[in-house]
Amino acid sequence: MQVQVVDYNHPDAPQRFVQSLHETGFGVLTNHPIQQAFVETIYQQWYEFFTQGSPQDFAFDPETQDGYFAPEISETAKGHQKKDIKEYYHIYPWGRVPESLKDNIMKYYQSASALAAELLDWIEKYSPADVAAKYSEPLSSMIKDTPNTLLRVLHYPPLSGDEEPGAVRAAAHEDINLITILPAANEPGLQVQQKDGQWLDIPADFGQLIINIGDMLQEASGGYFPSTSHRVINPSGENAKKSRISLPLFLHPRDEVVLSERHTQKSYLLERLKELGVK
Numbered sequence: 001m002q003v004q005v006v007d008y009n010h011p012d013a014p015q016r017f018v019q020s021l022h023e024t025g026f027g028v029l030t031n032h033p034i035q036q037a038f039v040e041t042i043y044q045q046w047y048e049f050f051t052q053g054s055p056q057d058f059a060f061d062p063e064t065q066d067g068y069f070a071p072e073i074s075e076t077a078k079g080h081q082k083k084d085i086k087e088y089y090h091i092y093p094w095g096r097v098p099e100s101l102k103d104n105i106m107k108y109y110q111s112a113s114a115l116a117a118e119l120l121d122w123i124e125k126y127s128p129a130d131v132a133a134k135y136s137e138p139l140s141s142m143i144k145d146t147p148n149t150l151l152r153v154l155h156y157p158p159l160s161g162d163e164e165p166g167a168v169r170a171a172a173h174e175d176i177n178l179i180t181i182l183p184a185a186n187e188p189g190l191q192v193q194q195k196d197g198q199w200l201d202i203p204a205d206f207g208q209l210i211i212n213i214g215d216m217l218q219e220a221s222g223g224y225f226p227s228t229s230h231r232v233i234n235p236s237g238e239n240a241k242k243s244r245i246s247l248p249l250f251l252h253p254r255d256e257v258v259l260s261e262r263h264t265q266k267s268y269l270l271e272r273l274k275e276l277g278v279k
């Protein structure tokens with residue numbers, strides 16, 4: 001099955017969307033409540049911050065993990081040797097955010113988190129009974145008042161030609177969290193790995209919202225929802241001269257939430273951050 005594009009307002013949307021998540025780990029929504037013009041304003045503001053601002057003034061704190069991650073310290077995907085070609089900024093509700101960018105990005109954080117709670121209710125409702133029985137509490141309540149949900153603003157710079165051979169914008173990886181909400185980026189490149197190993201472009205037209213399953217929901221659902229590998233490939237030709245901005249929101253439960261017999265959110269996250277080499 002291919003990743004389904006689902007109209008958020010259609011009566012069958014919840015069921016079709018959850019089916020797509022089960023079969024592919026991904027689903028794409030149109031006509032959703034996040035306004036594209038607002039997303040674009042954010043892309044523009046943060047593009048200026050990365051390219052003309054002083055991101056180093058907000059260098060990330062290894063303890064708390066908020067702030068700016070420069071290209072030199074950017075993460076290396078699990079199982080890979082080369083760093084991704086990207087820089088990014090981690091936003092938490094309690095974390096540091098440049099004053100001039102705060103209003104819009106926190107408004108986005110709140111509205112995308114509210115939408116995520118609704119989508120988690122859809123997922124809960126259309127989980128088979130034996131899968132739903134594994135959830136230690138309702139999925140949307142796992143993220144209620146959580147301080148752990150992470151909004152990452154990513155800037156993939158134009159390619160200069162002297163990148164390390166083999167390095168890519170984002171090497172194949174799985175997300176750590178419950179679900180990820182990602183507005184279509186301003187440039188293409190996102191691909192998902194199918195069960196047969198082939199890489200497929202994610203449908204990501206202007207204004208679409210991409211949702212994918214992360215390891216924590218895979219863990220909590222006993223594998224019913226797969227945390228599927230995805231990557232961002234390097235552009236070529238004229239597109240290589242362009243920046244790419246994207247804005248994934250990684251929904252994380254509160255620390256104490258039980259995911260499975262072996263893991264709480266806190267123990268699972270620590271294990272994964274060590275693997276990424278950023279903790």
Ligand SMILES: O=C(O)CCC(=O)C(=O)O
Nearest residue numbers: 154170185190232246248
């Ligand atoms: O930039 C993108 O489109 C995806 C980024 C991503 O997968 C991630 O940061 O986990």
Ligand SMILES: [Fe+2]
Nearest residue numbers: 173174175230
């Ligand atoms: Fe990802």
